[in-house]
Amino acid sequence: MSALPGTCPSGDEKVVLFGLLLETNARMARDLSAELEATCALPLAWFEVLLQLRQAPDGRLKMSQIADAIVHSTGGTTRLIDRLEEASLVERQLCPTDRRAIHVAITAEGNRRLDDALAVHLNYLDQHLAGRLGASERRSLTSLLTKLNVPADR
Template structure:
């Protein structure tokens, strides 16, 4: 049954409806993301016993000024809820990959900091991850298609859109 029929909409003006082509694009995006995420996660787990979410936290911290971020900023960057991030950082702290400290500019805030052990773990795992991204994603597209893909997907989140410098240097 068509979604529109299921919801009982009476006309196109009731709601902005997605046609079959749009639904195919949407489902393809979701399925591709789920597939690639599962494959990359399995590779990181097998080679480094490191979940993809932990790898993402390590990357975000490594790229941050001073290799630290407020927990709220980190939660936003890795797309986890604050409570989900707290549980993940708890585990990573027990493993010695990150440390927490009070935010000097805000007594209510907490900073997550990348430890030397966390940086080493990231360095060890990054080859596996980047090769996987190349093999499972980038190899499926030409350089110009990669550029187009980045531009198209960047429209969904303007913060993710490639910068002019990146496009011009490719």
């Protein structure tokens, strides 16, 4: 009413939903990030990388795969991996079949730090995810987000 509802669909259902997605994500990421930082001294971005590496079939990924998985630019990923390597949590390895590519592998130290962080993370999720959504709701949410999470543009 206050802003010409006809011309300005700021209250549109889809707009509200998208805003809710942004806000919910930001809130949870910020809270979890603070908790990881406080208890494990591990930035959320580092945690994401280590998690991706562990989930990878052979515990290693190429730079570009990491960039895609965590939705960073390749430049940003280079610097992020620089820091992780500096902290001895991952290791750059040559790719035997493509000399342009770099394999990033998690180290023993990285695995240890990830275990610590996972404990904190799981505790957080028990409280803030499982505490608010039941198992079937979580399955629904997973299904809905999967439909939205389309890699490329269209």
